[in-house]
Amino acid sequence: MSPGSTVIDLLIEARWVVPVEPHAVVLENHAVAVDQGVIVALLPIAEARAAYAPRERIELGEHALIPGLVNTHTHNPMTLLRGLADDLPLMVWLQQHIWPVEGQVIGPEFVRDGVELAVAEMLRGGTTCANENYFFPDVIGATYRRLGFRATVGLPVIEFPTAWAKSQDEYFERATEVHDSFRGDALIATAFAPHAPYTVSDQSFERIRVLADQLDIPVHLHTHETAHEVEEEKRKSGLRPFQRLQQLGLVNDRLIAVHMTQLTDGEIAACAETGVSVVHCPESNLKLASGFCPAEKLRLAGVNVAIGTDGCASNNDLDMFGEMRTAAMLAKAVSNDAAAFDAAYALRAATLNGARAMGLEGKIGSIERGKQADLAAVRLSDLETQPLFHVASQLVYATGRHQVTDVWIAGRRKLADRILVDMDVDGIRARTHAWRDRIAAIDAHG
Incomplete structure (x- = not known):
């Protein structure tokens, strides 16, 4: 930890950050600093490393970080x-x-x-x-x-x-x-x-x-x-x-x-x-x-x-x-x-x-200081999104949801390298299969 560094929970460093507000802006090599679930800063990676001592650092060298x-x-x-x-x-x-x-x-x-x-x-x-x-x-x-x-x-x-x-x-x-x-x-x-x-x-x-x-x-x-x-x-x-x-x-x-x-x-x-x-x-x-x-x-x-x-x-x-x-x-x-x-x-x-x-624009929807850290990281290095000329266009016109690698809600990681955190995937699948069988039988006799 460097002298004078501010301790925070999380620093997410990304190749691109798309804050949504200001409109149509894409920031290259920027970081989002998060503490207690809230975005405390959005700044260039070099400045972020000088200013903050994060308990966890995530480096996303091939990703766009967008609001959830x-x-x-x-x-x-x-x-x-x-x-x-x-x-x-x-x-x-x-x-x-x-x-x-x-x-x-x-x-x-x-x-x-x-x-x-x-x-x-x-x-x-x-x-x-x-x-x-x-x-x-x-x-x-x-x-x-x-x-x-x-x-x-x-x-x-x-x-x-x-x-x-x-x-x-x-x-x-x-x-x-x-x-x-x-x-x-x-x-x-x-x-x-x-x-x-x-x-x-x-x-x-x-x-x-x-x-x-x-x-x-x-x-x-x-x-x-x-x-x-x-x-x-x-x-x-x-x-x-x-x-x-x-x-x-x-x-x-x-x-x-x-x-x-x-x-x-x-x-x-x-x-x-x-x-x-x-x-x-x-x-x-x-x-x-x-x-x-x-x-x-x-x-x-x-x-x-x-x-x-x-x-x-x-x-x-x-x-x-x-x-x-x-x-x-x-x-x-x-x-x-x-x-x-x-x-x-x-x-x-x-x-x-x-x-x-929904009346939640003061809390979510953009990557801005003071808002909740609801964020999604989208990997843009896949062949399907190459070559890359314009990040926003690529996100809307070429990107598939399978390229979402990591997700945070209020600063808590909910998806980590495509793996759901704290969710029983096998249990969800088993219960879904049981409902499928029951619903199919009802519809067949309807």
Whole structure:
């Protein structure tokens, strides 16, 4: 230890650091200093070695160090339904396969085992935070916390009885209980998660608006996912779903609007004016033929656009590298502009914009002093990412998630040279196989 050196927990030295903020910056031969889970400095390697005496030093001579990816729309217990009913329209998929199977398997064990499988997959793909939307949020949050994974856990509201709650009042009572149980948690936040305008009443939305303000939490909502949804709402109420949400006071900076494939220019302008965040789920929308989110129009209007995978039952993976690439390419095709949704913005949408949607931009989403050390190291020396001219372009357009070697959440290493830390991989695989057999038998007799 050199005289005057400051002792810290961890120093990560990388060939490139992509901090995301400032935008489109790539720093060569830089180091991130971490202490007590927090980033204390980002500086050239030589300066870092002179200033700090780390208890642990990681040298990443062939890697880009990026903020941990933020998956801003997931249904992670549904990893256990991956590939169950592919190549079907949305409502056939839901009503004839997913919902009937869920009705027979949903419960704490299904949720716990699905989330654990999802965490393993996400960590191996550089994702360190998920915005979760599913039933049994108490179990979901407890599982994420046990595994040391960061998440915003949705508090579900829907108008029909489920295994989680039987009445409108019970949904709200349980939501409040779960929120209180995670209040102040270092890793777990909460959001209201009303399913969609077509499954949630005006009365429930009004209660959500009041409670979201009181509890200071976001509202995470599927909306304008398909043209059919919009037409059905117009037939029932005479309003587009977004108009109905406006009348109910939900179009504001708390709203995390997911999918948004059917938007008018006026609705885009309203999102920008009120601070709505839009979550683009390109691969799920493509696979279910739901439509195309006008992601570049939203970006140009100043809307905060984040990226999510949706659930594994409709995607069929939690691969945020694939999602970034698809988001960027789809935006170019939809806008007929090859310069649209460029690589730097795609990476931002998959990190800082997701954090902002959840109200976590002060904690995560970029590599900045004072933020949590949620980080992912991506090896760029593989033949598949050679030659390398532009780091951000390579990350978005050529890199596969298998090139993620190391991941940290709040400074704790969760993936070490592709090996999951403190996770029972064999146990996860065995439990997943057992669920596969049970679910296949149910679907066969459905």
